[in-house]
Amino acid sequence: MNTTPTTLTRRSALTLLGGSVAAGLSTASVAADANRASWATLAKEARGQTVYFNAWAGSDTINAYIRWAAQQVQERFGVRVEHVKVSDAADVVKRVRSEKAAGKQDGTVDLVWINGENFLAMKREGLLYGPFTDRLPNFALVDTRGKPTTTLDFAEPVAGMEAPWGMAQLTFLVDSALTPKPPQNITELLAFARANPGRVTYPRPPDFHGTTFLKQLLLDLNSARDAFYKPVTPEAFARASASLWAYLDSLHPQLWRAGKQFANNAATTRQMLADGELRWALTFNPNDAANEIAAGRMQASVMSYQFPGGTIGNTHFVAIPVNASAKQGALVLANFLLSAEAQARKADISVWGDPTVLAVPRLSAQDQKLFVGKTVAGQVHNAAPAIPEPHGSWMAPLEKEWLDRYGA
Template identity: 75%
Template sequence: MTIQLNRRHLLALSSLAIASPVFAQSSASWSTIEAKAKGQTVYFNAWAGSEPINAYIQWAGAEVLKRYGVKVEHVKVSDAADVVKRVRNEKAAGKTNGTVDLVWINGENFLAMKRDGLLFGPFAESLPSFANVDVQGKPTTRIDFSEPVDGLEAPWGMAQLTFMVDSKKVANPPKSMAELLAFAKANPGRVSYPRPPNFHGTTFVKQALLELNADRGALYKPTSPEAFAKASAPLWAFLDQMHPHLWRAGKQFPQNADAIRQMMADGELLLALTFNPNDAANEIAAKRLPESVISYQFSSGTIGNTHFVAIPVNASAKEGAQVFANFLLSAQAQARKADIAVWGDPTVLAVDKLSAADKARFAAKPLPGQVISPAPTIPEPHGSWVDPLEKEWLKRYGQ
């Protein structure tokens, strides 16, 4: 029954995504944008917590400078919410030439920017490279945390909650939250998850919330106190039951997914989690995890989404930002990003729609640690659920 519900929600969201308007643009107008972009500097505000990602952005910036005369400055940030606040403050102050030209966002940050009129566009579906985006197979390229994108951000990469275990230590890994509870009871102190509001910790909580609600309709709408109380009640009961069996009896939680992965590598924990299905393969390639580590997703599906780039309404280099966003969607840039040796971030493109030459860019053989059988993607709950979930979790378990 759960699988049927997952598919029904996916079909509903797919229909909404496919029904979204396509913002056509003539080649002549795109040529005009490229001409105006030449000589502009794009201040790209993006998370900087990963050296491979930083290196990839540096490569993409160099390519855009060489091809289009657009300079890209990576403004390294730790939290996209800080960028949202800066854009909001600049707009309130009447600053028309803002300090942010492009921002890497999704979820509640996109919701806040869209709601407050902080975004330029629609522009995304006017990008020439958008023609190859897999809007049918990957409906979250047009739906961001259940909020229609409406062309206000351009898809960049895919993500899905993924678990990893060392197959030499765990023969039958848990494939659902119910199985994970049983696994934690059978292996006391060997399971944990990151402390919310860490992104991976909040995602773990949302996964449990979705699995524990057979009727998920309310989760895909803006939350209300009544809806939150009803939907979250089974979640808190589940966590109350699970926490005593976790690492340090659920009195403390690791700060992030990197810490949990290291604890698994050290043998302290038996299971780790990530939002990048290629994460374990990356770590194996870097010799930080043994080749016996496998990645997998829950049988009935796990939360997945798309991450995007968006242009603030007061950006100083709107044309340059569009040129850079378009390059990030090109087959060359997407294939390089998907390469385990570079980043390992899954593509948003429909590879089967590409030319033979571009398809060949994605033809790498599966590597140890990659997900062998991807599970269905469960769309994120509406972005308005994040804040109350995190606050209630901290109230109950954060002391």
Template identity: 60%
Template sequence: MKSETLIQPALIFNRRQSLTLLAVAMSSCVAQAQNTTWPDTLRAARGQTVYFNAWAGSERINAYLQWAAAELQRDFGVKLQHVKISDAADVVKRIRAEKQAGRKDTEGTVDLVWINGENFAAMKRDGLLSAPFAQALPNFQWVDTVGKPTTLVDFSVPTEGLESPWGMAQLTFLADTQRLPKPPQNMAELLALARSQPGRITYPRPPNFHGTTFVKQALIEHAPDVKALAQPVTPAALAAQAAPLWRFLDALHPHLWRGGKQFPQNSAAVRQMMADGELVMALTFNPNEAANEIAAKRLPATVQSWQFAKGTIGNTHFVAIPYNAPSKAGAQVVANFLLSPAAQARKADIDVWGDPTVLDVARLPAAERARFQSASRPGQVAVTAPVLPEPHASWVDALEKEWTRRYGV
């Protein structure tokens, strides 16, 4: 596919227009529900313990959740217990097993889960989620559902209130300007760079989500019909749309680190290899990660972040309540707190986490808006590129299996 067809403004506009109409249609009944039921939710939540199953691979994220736990206990009488996990897919399997074992709607082990993508699609499909709740949260009124349409659509699957947005992500690359003054602006330029500097570029091994995202970015840039990626995958669609992807990877891999015969396990390993001078670039799904690492003095201030000129894959990550959560009221209070301007601003702070907000900051009251005002920091993305929507969630497993078959040995 030619690069000029990567972004289709009319299609994106129509999608956003539809999401706006959906949000407006729901607003009046949601507002009424808030006025009549939220005080009851707050009363029911007091004294509850919320077991929040969330990825624990970052000390900063863990520290942020400890701060949130203290705030929730003090202000709402809700105890937040961070259940540290390495993969949300394991949580989905556990909840599915509980349903198969006949666990009733208050007999589960998970009250809230950090989730998106194929894991959300699986929980929605299998009836593992509680009733819709997101739009009834008081702080949902500040979510940017127009400018950030992925707050309502998760990997092309409508959320329908079954999960509450928490943060934004977009594929971002980083490199030291002293070693890479002219970064690649698309996959074709990345291939040219790999050929000119063999062994100095790589990406994490799928099914690591950074590695899979790299593959999906290449898929979007090469698919003959990018609109087909928004539909559930079929064998015929995979064969037709991914054929140019495999040709691209076949051309790229011989020039990668260790000849494309081995791949790092995660993006942290890639970033460290870049910091050590073994690689010339790394990748992340957090546009503020380089600034975060520079602030922590783990990367030099000469590191820059960028996104491909015509766009990179972006999405929203969410929290969801399982069908059998014992503390559903408490889980809603936690989700609402995580959407508050105070919690979102702290999360977006480079020195705390640096995770971009889901809120429409321009619509916030002045005092709340001021929380987000900060000077530009070294390492931040200078020019934000358009967000390319994720393929349908079903493409993840299909791509990972085929990638493993072709390159995993």
């Protein structure tokens, strides 16, 4: 039977297409095998290493979780983890900076818990090892699409230089027995403070929570937000912050101790709320109140909520300094922290209550079951949209100006 040119073309195309698909599958398979082999080699090299994990140590529950993770990594992968307890990640940045300037190749920091302006400083100064996230098998589980802050740290592209660890969002607390209808925006918050003089405050900047509250006000007071997601300029800062200072000038006289003094940190405001001294407090972990209630430190009537229009949210990360002594061990630890098991345990209210960075619906049915928990008192019932953090460069001038105006 004669074959027309058209038929020949179609057959040839199908043959070529089949060959291309097969080649593509073969290439992908080879790449996957190579990645597995590469990770196996890396994990073997990591055995026997000691990873000095520099992480904030201000919470007993978080410290306990890190101890658990360290034990698991030791038992499963032969990597020893030492939790170097720090109060401020900025101190770790200074140490890495000094070590690099001195030419120290075997640095004292192998992994650091970090985000925001500290990440920005390390990235810009060449203090980070990487990119490395594409080497972590468990990074494929991260919800980079639904949780865009897993790839943007305070508007700065992560570019694989740090691995996401957990999610956070500005959340407010009230005792529903005393405040059944809490303020739902900053206008209502000012009215609430006036109606309850001396019963509202916020942490003193540069405490992280206090600065975050200022950023929330800054965003809510400015409908045009594009400038906040670019490196700050003096002109942009002056223009955007004018309404903030006007708002604070009205708010502060209504605050605890007439705005002449401020709480040292968010934990203090939560304790003051539990003691009845305050009627409103804040946190950056949506599950903090649930944890406090479970521990018996807060009344079961305390509720968590977020402004319906959205509150600032971000991701916190772990990163490896450029001069880390145990890079392979740090990668093994970072990968374990992204496992479904480790993320589910971290999200458990009874353990830490830190929201996961993973795309839970994409996990296996067995792993999804790890994240199923009961609703408990104190949890946020109606989560609001997360507003991305402004670019990290806005923090320093914001804190400086606040201190100049109100810090005396």
